[in-house]
Amino acid sequence: MKILNLVILSIILSAAAAQARPVSYPGGLTGMLMNNGDSNSVHVHYSPTAKMSVGYKGEYWRDSEYQIHAVQVNNLLKRWNKPESQANIYLKSGAGIAYSDFGAHENEIEPAFFTGFATDWEDRRRFISYENRFTHAGDIASGFEQSARVGYAPYEGDYGDLHTWLMLEVKHIPENADHFTVTPLVRFFKGVHLVEIGMNDNKEALFNWVIRY
């Protein structure tokens, strides 16, 4: 029973940062800058419909000193619209190249692929999400990561107000020395901007910025 509880807890809490939604409204353009203890990334995508987006994803993984440059496609597989809440399941996949200038892989380029699911549920005051991803980039990098978030909004703002969320993110990367990292963060959301600031238990900063038109 204890193991089952741990599995359930890990499913709830153990996965990747569900950032702002990976699919926008028809014609919507979104830019995301993500910086955390492991990597720096940029993702720019365009949504021709409310069910998919396509764009560029660039990542730099600092410890292993490799980059991924890929075309990423996000699909909204299922959405539940309720009077007071919304839930989503997305498939996020990308294909491109990985480049390394580190150690045995100096100046090496390999094809790179990644795919994973993301799911979230939120109402005006509560938020929960889970995300995972499998990455394969030949000899340069290969692995699985997952993360989860819970969030709480201390107040309900009107449309256009500054919205504030207090969140806790748990990230699990089995290949890392610290398999699990925990990041308390604050999300500010106003107009077309979403900013997240936090620091994990290794005292590494998190800074994310999303802009959506």
Add this chain to the structure above:
Amino acid sequence: MRKIILSMAMVFMVAMPVSVQAASSLTYVDVNGMVCDFCARAIEKVFGQQEAVSSVDVNLDDKFIAIEFSEDQTLSDEKITELVTHAGYDVRQIRRDVSDADDSETKSDE
């Protein structure tokens, strides 16, 4: 005779703004899944692109949008439902303003 003409002119001037107001109308659309500013912005953008729409007001607290149409223009319930669905949300109910008596039907998709 002059008094009669003056009275008719005054009546016409007073009645004029009323008839203009009656030509434009407000429609309220209750929407499922509208929980954040990004959702509200999506709805606003989609309806803002419609020529028939003069303004859109999103109420996140009560999860409805108020659509004001340009003079003598409107969108059918089917079109409103299509626009909301294409934006990624679901229509719960469409409520027509009383000034738009011809289109005062209420629609529910649930």
